Amino acid sequence: MNKKYSILALIAFLTTSIASAQLQMEVEKLSGENLVLSELKGQQLTVLDFWATWCQPCVKAIPELIKIHDEYVDKGVQLIGVNTDGPRNLAKVKPFVNSMGINYPIIMDTDQDIMRAFGVQAMPTMLVLNNDGEIVFAHEGYHPGDEDMIRDEINKLLEEDE
């Protein structure tokens, strides 16, 4: 077993630099269209919101995320909802999205491939990616007021970019 851990440590040592690899994932939109994640990304920042219909804080956050999307979409920030509902709740996703008036793209993660690729372990989780696909900010959970902190972080990251 020690030998295996040593090999893993060596792999980690050899691969510590960052590239835009995760943005090259193939994903499926709610409409059924298949595309590469980078086709949806923002010019400056990409915000991934991992959510599910059964998750109460996720649902509570959605109206605030719609506002954030509307405020920042013209500033090069693209919000993308990653729906993680499994077959149990899949039938509810589209009626729910339409009913909530979600106007940002929704991609489906029924088999949790995207969750695994980005190391998401809780719901809701919001990840902010820079242009290289590097996670520059992560936020788990939602309480009213969190949206102000998310705006502050996005503003700070946009300023750093400039």
Place this chain on the structure above:
Amino acid sequence: MNKLNLLILSLLAIFITAEGRGQLTGQNLFLYQLGNFPEETPKDLSILYNQTDLQYRHKNISASIQLEQFYTKYEERNYQQISLYNVSYKEKGLELQVGNIFQTLGRGLLFRAYEIPGSVLEDQVNRVQYAFYRDLEGVMAGYTHDYFTIKAIRGYALDNEFNPTFSSSERRKNLVEALEVNTHIFNQTLGAIFMRNNIDSESTDFASVYLGGPVGNYITYHTEFAQQLDDNEILNYSSTSNYAFYSSLGITVQKLGVSLEYKDYQNFIIGGGINDPPALIKEHSYRVLNRSIHTPILIDEKGFQAEIFYRFSGQRLVTFNYTFNENKFARRFLYNELFIEYSTPIGEYIHANIFFDVAEDELMNEKERFATGTLIDLNLKGRWGSIVELEAQRFLHTAGETQEAHNYVMLGGVNYGSDFSANIVYEYSTDPTIKENNETFKQWIGTNISYKPNFKHTFSLFAGTRRGGPSCTSGICYEVPDFKGVELRIQSRL
């Protein structure tokens, strides 16, 4: 393990020879418990569980690995292992995977592999904790074109009732071979699945056909019929046949969303339970309701679910759900539930959820089950806030002498955004199925503290007694034990 060594060395070779470098990400979950089930000794059992997940992605290749370690003072329960590994290659619609695979065929009527990230399952008999997933160890190949998709899988399915101290041959008895083909024309998807499940020297064949897609912008549907082929006529719908039928319809009219689903499952437990058809039972996040969720019994289960959402102006949302379910064994057992929830901001600083639930569950001997409750999120000052949750449930337990039972939940806490929270949870129950000896009631009180110093680390501390029972997360239901003691959980993003 030889296969694994070969895989790791192959990976190493790929990484070294690749032009440029890829992206390495990882997470770690560390869990320490000092305590035990409330009625068991020793009271101060010390348990340490650690899970490390590493993912590497370079251009079209990705690889991942999960390491698990579990230690107690009982050596026979301890283990350390590489639990999951996967290498995949994706390019222009082509996908190849080797290792532990998570895939769903159709809507899961025939096969579904899943993972509940961040969850730790406990084998309550052997007292071993382990990551919560059900996968297929083998290979997968797929190709997606604008007009069709083809996917083939072959591998050994995990039966996660067996903890990691059991041998791989005990945990993975089902060899699954399947081919799924579908075609997309005019936005509609027509698909077919053939699956063979092999256990020991016996094999059983299954097939499924499905059709689904949008009709305009506001209607979606999906319908699927799956059947065991051996000794059965195709599309046999008789009472002795082995089949599963599922159908759904989604409709949106402006701010109104409607989802209607129907199921009919008969003699359809495949192997060690490798399929997971849609349950059509509302998955509740409220504690008293989450514990009462009906788990599908695939021997004979029919029913439907209707859910309606309506969004009013000002971020107010009402959800209405009606579920009807029928199981026939020696006799007919009914389950029906009506759930209504209203979610609304109140002024600038308060967000409230209120729910009402009326149900009857003959299988669980529960009649006239009523529940109500509220969840209030209060913004105090700046990012400081407070949360209050009150829930009450009452039902008649009809096994033997009819008894009235009550469950109550009270939670109060403060939080600083999602970075810090501290709360106290009190639960009280007179449920005759969980009371022991001459107890008139049971109660649990515990405190939870969570702190996130930065976006890479979360520290969570629990102290007190925690109520167990059935629990449902991400559409999967499982049994959680009661716990009394202290639990520290550290989640890290590498």
